[in-house]
Amino acid sequence: MQQVPGGEAFPTEILRYTAFTETPDGGNPAGVVLNAASLSIQDMQAIAAEVGYSETAFLTPPPLTTGTEQADPTRSFTIRYFSPLAEVPFCGHATIATAIALGERIGPGELEFRTRAGTVPVAVTADEGGRLNATLTSVEPHVEKVEESFVQEVCAALSWRTSELDPALEPRIAYAGARHLILAAATRERLADLEYDFAGLKDLMLAKDLTTVQLVWRETGTVFHARDPFPVGGVVEDPATGAAAAAFGAYTRELGLVSGNAVLTIHQGADMGRPSTLTVHLRDGDTRIRVSGTGTRIR
Structure with missing residues (x-):
């Protein structure tokens, strides 16, 4: 299981977040699975279809890198996105939702998501009241x-x-x-x-x-x-x-x-x-x- 600071681990569960809003009845809902290491592509697609949101995001540990620069294993992930019908290369609202879910568990800071479209950095910040905000940086448009x-x-x-x-x-x-x-x-x-x-x-x-x-x-x-x-x-x-x-x-x-x-x-x-x-x-x-x-x- 993907380890987080403090020795805790993400369970394989389906979380439900909504992005680009401060209230549960606004924004765009997304499924979020913070530990999808044991799931096959078929499992991910079936879960996304069952959840029924426009996308569900699935996180796994990133592949091992070579060279001198190594990503922080607690803040770098491979992420895949599935609609109820098919996988999509990138999804913005599910990225924001996943970043907020991670921020609640491991705190604000920089995240790295490796998507099928490329690497997407995400910065999670907290305001004075503790509310989290996430900012993604796109691949080259x-x-x-x-x-x-x-x-x-x-x-x-x-x-x-x-x-x-x-x-x-x-x-x-x-x-x-x-x-x-x-x-x-x-x-x-x-x-x-x-x-x-x-x-x-x-x-x-x-x-x-x-x-x-x-x-x-x-x-x-x-x-x-x-x-x-x-x-x-x-x-x-x-x-x-x-x-x-x-x-x-x-x-x-x-x-x-x-x-x-x-x-x-x-x-x-x-x-x-x-x-x-x-x-x-x-x-x-x-x-x-x-x-x-x-x-x-x-x-």
């Missing part, structure tokens, strides 16, 4: 253009008209550990009205290896509202999507919406009754994106 015909097909699956998109925020596919199609609605009312063709959108997303479609509306230059359909994971919608928030940070930089050091606020989940707040940090001279938020145990 990139942004690519997308064919107009594909955008039209996605809009049809969403029952949106392309004329309802914000012409100032062009569609792009953005990556910061997972791929997301970003579409900007021209009005908050258009974003609020989401009823889509689940099977049709899923097929389109699989063709482009997309994890979610991130639908956004710009309230101000640094405040956005988002919704993220996730049919490829067997989930209608995510109430908070950290991986998409990181990708969106790269998108804003690519389109010249921000420059230098910038902080974005993304509100998500309100239309689902699970309000979430994601904070996105862009640093001058560093292309990686940082996403931070709070979290709490559900039960």
